[in-house]
Amino acid sequence: xxxxxxxxxxxxxxxxxxxxxxxxxxxxxxxxxxxxxxxxxxxxxxxxxxxxxxxxxxxxxxxxxxxxxxxxxxxxxxxxxxxxxxxxxxxxxxxxxxxxxxxxxxxxxxxxxxxxxxxxxxxxxxxxxxxxxxxxxxxxxxxxxxxxxxxxxxxxxxxxxxxxxxxxxxxxxxxxxxxxxxxxxxxxxxxxxxxxxxxxxxxxxxxxxxxxxxxxxxxxxxxxxxxxxxxxxxxxxxxxxxxxxxxxxxxxxxxxxxxxxxxxxxxxxxxxxxxxxxxxxxxxxxxxxxxxxxxxxxxxxxxxxxxxxxxxxxxxxxxxxxxxxxxxxxxxxxxxxx
Amino acid sequence: xxxxxxxxxxxxxxxxxxxxxxxxxxxxxxxxxxxxxxxxxxxxxxxxxxxxxxxxxxxxxxxxxxxxxxxxxxxxxxxxxxxxxxxxxxxxxxxxxxxxxxxxxxxxxxxxxxxxxxxxxxxxxxxxxxxxxxxxxxxxxxxxxxxxxxxxxxxxxxxxxxxxxxxxxxxxxxxxxxxxxxxxxxxxxxxxxxxxxxxxxxxxxxxxxxxxxxxxxxxxxxxxxxxxxxxxxxxxxxxxxxxxxxxxxxxxxxxxxxxxxxxxxxxxxxxxxxxxxxxxxxxxxxxxxxxxxxxxxxxxxxxxxxxxxxxxxxxxxxxxxxxxxxxxxxxxxxxxxxxxxxxxx
Numbered sequence: 001x002x003x004x005x006x007x008x009x010x011x012x013x014x015x016x017x018x019x020x021x022x023x024x025x026x027x028x029x030x031x032x033x034x035x036x037x038x039x040x041x042x043x044x045x046x047x048x049x050x051x052x053x054x055x056x057x058x059x060x061x062x063x064x065x066x067x068x069x070x071x072x073x074x075x076x077x078x079x080x081x082x083x084x085x086x087x088x089x090x091x092x093x094x095x096x097x098x099x100x101x102x103x104x105x106x107x108x109x110x111x112x113x114x115x116x117x118x119x120x121x122x123x124x125x126x127x128x129x130x131x132x133x134x135x136x137x138x139x140x141x142x143x144x145x146x147x148x149x150x151x152x153x154x155x156x157x158x159x160x161x162x163x164x165x166x167x168x169x170x171x172x173x174x175x176x177x178x179x180x181x182x183x184x185x186x187x188x189x190x191x192x193x194x195x196x197x198x199x200x201x202x203x204x205x206x207x208x209x210x211x212x213x214x215x216x217x218x219x220x221x222x223x224x225x226x227x228x229x230x231x232x233x234x235x236x237x238x239x240x241x242x243x244x245x246x247x248x249x250x251x252x253x254x255x256x257x258x259x260x261x262x263x264x265x266x267x268x269x270x271x272x273x274x275x276x277x278x279x280x281x282x283x284x285x286x287x288x289x290x291x292x293x294x295x296x297x298x299x300x301x302x303x304x305x306x307x308x309x310x311x312x313x314x315x316x317x318x319x320x321x322x323x324x325x326x327x328x329x330x331x332x333x334x335x336x337x338x
Numbered sequence: 339x340x341x342x343x344x345x346x347x348x349x350x351x352x353x354x355x356x357x358x359x360x361x362x363x364x365x366x367x368x369x370x371x372x373x374x375x376x377x378x379x380x381x382x383x384x385x386x387x388x389x390x391x392x393x394x395x396x397x398x399x400x401x402x403x404x405x406x407x408x409x410x411x412x413x414x415x416x417x418x419x420x421x422x423x424x425x426x427x428x429x430x431x432x433x434x435x436x437x438x439x440x441x442x443x444x445x446x447x448x449x450x451x452x453x454x455x456x457x458x459x460x461x462x463x464x465x466x467x468x469x470x471x472x473x474x475x476x477x478x479x480x481x482x483x484x485x486x487x488x489x490x491x492x493x494x495x496x497x498x499x500x501x502x503x504x505x506x507x508x509x510x511x512x513x514x515x516x517x518x519x520x521x522x523x524x525x526x527x528x529x530x531x532x533x534x535x536x537x538x539x540x541x542x543x544x545x546x547x548x549x550x551x552x553x554x555x556x557x558x559x560x561x562x563x564x565x566x567x568x569x570x571x572x573x574x575x576x577x578x579x580x581x582x583x584x585x586x587x588x589x590x591x592x593x594x595x596x597x598x599x600x601x602x603x604x605x606x607x608x609x610x611x612x613x614x615x616x617x618x619x620x621x622x623x624x625x626x627x628x629x630x631x632x633x634x635x636x637x638x639x640x641x642x643x644x645x646x647x648x649x650x651x652x653x654x655x656x657x658x659x660x661x662x663x664x665x666x667x668x669x670x671x672x673x674x675x676x677x678x679x680x681x682x683x
Contacts, residue, residue, distance in 0.1 A: 070441045072459065074479055076498050079520030079540050089498060089521050090480060092539070097420055097443065100404045102365030102383035128539070129561055
């Protein structure tokens, strides 16, 4: 039916049954970290799989694949009332074109420039319905240079964002760094991103099944949030540092209170909240609810009953800037049912 | 409504499908255009196939990947592909490469008389008669749509942030910008050339009155608008993107400003994906996500008729032959229905 008013896309239900979606892996990382090395490993070691690779024209050369598409990283603001909603216009165009091919692709890899913010890439998969119908974001994989990451994190916002958005971080070139320095850089990464998988590598020599085919953005993967990460300390020097905070509650939450608080939080602070994830135990509900968000956009869905004999505890994680000034702990506590 | 249309409404879907031919090409149909006596269809396997009633289609292997864009040009078609080639193709299989952009896609093409136009990236390339080298027009972002007005004097180029309308004077193109926040795709001039309209990345279409740049924001759609077509003398701009064909009136001084659209051809829970005017009639063909196609008059009191039943694949193109005798419907799975519109053909 035709209805008046603006249709807003900042909430969508995912289609768990749709298995024909082509998985898309996003490769981020600073120039020289080893993205092309990893890319060529994926392309050459997975025989018989048909990949399309989307690269930017200023990127590194020498990619070993039949189907390489040049892209200009065009970040577009959406005119949909969502103030921080940006998408990659070039990706929408290219993914739509690739989906018209007669031959079916097994996967698509998007390589971003070193200084790219991953948010518009991730948001593209939430916002554009055609892209969401035909492809799915598999994971954001960030290649970090163990030698230079610490200084890059100080000098560039983008380095922090690439760590914050990652589902997998390859801490590469560890052979060039002393062991205690590796521990330091590992801890630094953990403070920014408590749920990414960190793999220490030399020449990106990680098992490929830990990099592709992860389905990291599907809601059922949110259930993998490990309670160990939930003891976060957040002593940091600058207010604009990216940090994470997490909370647990064994008291069931009130659904209305949570929706009010969380909806308002994303609306007003979504620009500073880079990623959010959670498993929720609502009072009176038999099913677990899970959500995950990128800035102001989010997916949420019931995800089956709680496993028998396991604690029904709600767990939420936020990664972002200026989290201390959002009264997150107080807000979360207030959602507990009376 | 004339007698022919009444005759058509007496037929039913089995009738149109029964007397037509079905071809399963196996690659998505991306574009269809009408040449003098054939209908050319571009596919996701890089072929262009020329369809004509009573014979098998003629297949031309044109592009390496997907035929991204196509338009008619004299007796030929012009195509742009994801292999970076801009081609002029005739139905006898003759291919002339107008330009090769290498690894850059040729996203949009357009033509007017003997002028050939394509876009690749942010640049529009214009070839005029007897000139080997194209003129180039630069834009701030990737070109997403091209349209000539009916005299070929103005070229609308849609992009992020609005439309650039280029005007040809003494062999020089000068730009005029029509701005509206957001990303603009397919673009069209109204038949009287008083308006330009774009389909946006957001679920809306946007129009401008050309002489004073007054804005027309047409919203309320549940999905992106992929297709529009001008219908009848009013005229109506009929759009896809909803469960009906949404028809905006462009008559009077103000066009659709402050008016409600007419909605026809309800597809139930299916969304309209492609619309095509029936030439010379106040009627439109509407294709849906499930592959079905309805023919409806622009009149909410009239019942639409089923032209093609569901195939399970979204309708991606519809074309009518130049003599109004044949309809071609193509979908995303590569099924093509070619059928005569009139029972006694």
